[in-house]
Amino acid sequence: MIKSVSLAIGKVYSAIFNHIHLAVCGLFMKKRVEQVSELVRREVGKIFLREIPLPRDCLITVTRVEAVPDLREAKIFLTIFPAEKSAETMKFLQRSIGKIQFLLNRRLSMRPLPKISFKIDDIEKQAEKIDYLLDELEKGHIK
Numbered sequence: 001m002i003k004s005v006s007l008a009i010g011k012v013y014s015a016i017f018n019h020i021h022l023a024v025c026g027l028f029m030k031k032r033v034e035q036v037s038e039l040v041r042r043e044v045g046k047i048f049l050r051e052i053p054l055p056r057d058c059l060i061t062v063t064r065v066e067a068v069p070d071l072r073e074a075k076i077f078l079t080i081f082p083a084e085k086s087a088e089t090m091k092f093l094q095r096s097i098g099k100i101q102f103l104l105n106r107r108l109s110m111r112p113l114p115k116i117s118f119k120i121d122d123i124e125k126q127a128e129k130i131d132y133l134l135d136e137l138e139k140g141h142i143k
Contacts, residue, residue: 029069032071033067033068033069033071036067036071036074036110037064037065037066037067037074038065039108040065040067040074040076040104040108040114040116041062041064041065041076043104043107043108044062044065044076044104044116045061047100047103047104047107048060048062051103052096052099052100052103054089054092055085055088055092057082057085058080058081058082058085058089059080059081060079060080060089061078061079061080061081062076062077063077063078063079063123064121065077067114068114070112071110071112071114072112072114072115073114073115073116073117074114074115074116075116075117075118075119076116076117076118076119077119077121077123078093078118078119078120078121079120079121079124080120086120090118090120093118097116097117100116101115101116104116
């Protein structure tokens with residue numbers, strides 16, 4: 001009887017330990033993904049500023065980076081001003097992605113190195129649409 005109670009208590013402790021271990025690892029991994037995303041954001045911004053000849057009369061801002069949990073991929077979200085040059089600038093960046101990836105890989109001392117891709121960040125358009133809808137609601141045009 002004592003042996004079976006001792007065995008049951010051992011299983012409970014083991015289950016609790018495993019649960020706590022998984023929670024701590026999950027928090028660590030989330031923090032690590034956030035740190036890598038921020039690092040990639042800063043470094044790609046520096047690469048744009050210093051090492052890639054960007055199209056004239058164009059401003060590119062790295063707004064955010066979303067790395068996947070295993071850190072093998074990172075989506076880099078950009079705003080491009082003026083918006084009329086977005087398509088042309090994205091084509092340029094897609095043609096230059098190999099060089100940008102190479103420069104980023106040289107700057108990062110980590111493994112695995114995330115494979116980058118570029119996306120237009122439409123968060124400003126979404127915010128503008130929400131502002132418009134709120135104004136219309138306030139004016140009573142939307143019920």
